[in-house]
Amino acid sequence: MTEAPADGERTLLVVHHTPSPSTRELLEAVLAGARDPDIVGVRVRTVPALGATVPDVLAADGYVFGTTANFGYMSGALKHFFDTVYYPCLDAIAGRPYGLWVHGNNDTAGAVASVRKLVTGLALAQVTQDLEVTGPIDAQVRERCYELGATVAVSVSQEV
Numbered sequence: 001m002t003e004a005p006a007d008g009e010r011t012l013l014v015v016h017h018t019p020s021p022s023t024r025e026l027l028e029a030v031l032a033g034a035r036d037p038d039i040v041g042v043r044v045r046t047v048p049a050l051g052a053t054v055p056d057v058l059a060a061d062g063y064v065f066g067t068t069a070n071f072g073y074m075s076g077a078l079k080h081f082f083d084t085v086y087y088p089c090l091d092a093i094a095g096r097p098y099g100l101w102v103h104g105n106n107d108t109a110g111a112v113a114s115v116r117k118l119v120t121g122l123a124l125a126q127v128t129q130d131l132e133v134t135g136p137i138d139a140q141v142r143e144r145c146y147e148l149g150a151t152v153a154v155s156v157s158q159e160v
């Protein structure tokens with residue numbers, strides 16, 4: 001069930017497919033940034049892509065999407081998410097901010113392009129550069145993930 005936010009609080013929904021330790025590490029860094037103590041009035045909800053629902057999306061004020069690159073596309077799990085929510089949410093969430101991270105072994109371009117097509121269709125507002133990560137996770141990557149989460153959370157907090 002989607003828990004109601006406290007009065008005046010906004011919700012950042014993090015929808016992710018994280019099937020490995022390294023992708024989990026990226027998620028944790030994004031969440032840490034989104035929950036930066038200096039960002040007030042934003043509740044961060046995290047939901048695996050295979051469990052995210054239309055009410056989850058409608059109830060949120062902004063989004064971070066995270067996925068692996070699979071065969072030159074977003075993961076099947078994130079694709080399933082968009083298949084589920086796209087038409088029910090079309091027109092209802094236009095203008096809300098989003099961020100995206102993609103992890104792959106060597107080529108994330110197709111995965112990024114596939115998500116871009118959908119967020120463009122949904123008319124979401126890109127508030128930070130897409131984060132493409134290949135290979136092992138280091139401190140610099142964790143920092144970029146933190147910044148991604150924090151930037152989207154700040155946008156959510158400032159939305160009118």
Ligand SMILES: Cc1cc2nc3c(=O)[nH]c(=O)nc-3n(C[C@H](O)[C@H](O)[C@H](O)COP(=O)(O)O)c2cc1C
Pocket residue numbers: 020021022023067068069070071072073103104105106107108134135
């Ligand atoms: C079926 C499959 C397809 C994949 N396709 C791509 C791909 O097109 N591009 C890429 O960069 N990595 C690809 N990968 C690698 C995954 O993106 C990578 O395993 C995932 O991000 C998790 O990273 P890790 O195994 O280092 O934890 C693929 C992996 C699998 C299992």
